[in-house]
Amino acid sequence: MSGGYFDRNIYAIGEIAASIEHDIARALRPKPEKVHKDYWTIYEHDSPCSCRSFGGWGYMAFDKYEEAESFLLSRKGVVKAEERYIDRRRFEDDVVFQSTDSYMVETPNEEHIPVLYTIHHCIYNHYPDDADVLELTDETIETMKEAYRQIRIAEIYATRIDWMMSGDDGEDDLQERLNEDLEAFEKEFQTKDWACSYEDDED
Structure with missing residues (x-):
């Protein structure tokens, strides 16, 4: 290896291409089976425009709606919501409980509104937490492949x-060696096994 006119900037071009190549391989490799989640949780609405998990302890999961409802009923200072607070237009879920001693902040015209509680049904699938998964559409992957190609060509020119x-x-050597390098790269690109790039990095 020689050169040096551009200092180490050429390495940066190669690193960008390598990063794109790695991410394409991540997106193409087989995905692990998703984990199914189906539970009920409680949201605490302490302002008109925001909410958080009840108590701020992270998500509490209940197998049934009745279990979440029973939990709220057992809490001191929490009662069933008054009719005027049961408003589906304001929250995604029905308001079912309210606080007797805590009030919302940042209410319009300093309106005195108690902290409200909703019970939300969560149903979704997700990959295992320790899985290294990258989901990209076919169109995005093809765009990234072309980006990789153009960056590698720029690296060869540089x-x-x-x-x-x-x-x-x-x-006199410039054009001859440039053509040789570009031809070799195009052959490599056309036969490239993108999925293997991730496995090579893991090794």
């Missing part, structure tokens, strides 16, 4: 000019 400007190659 390398050949770097060698010429550093005095390692003459002007």
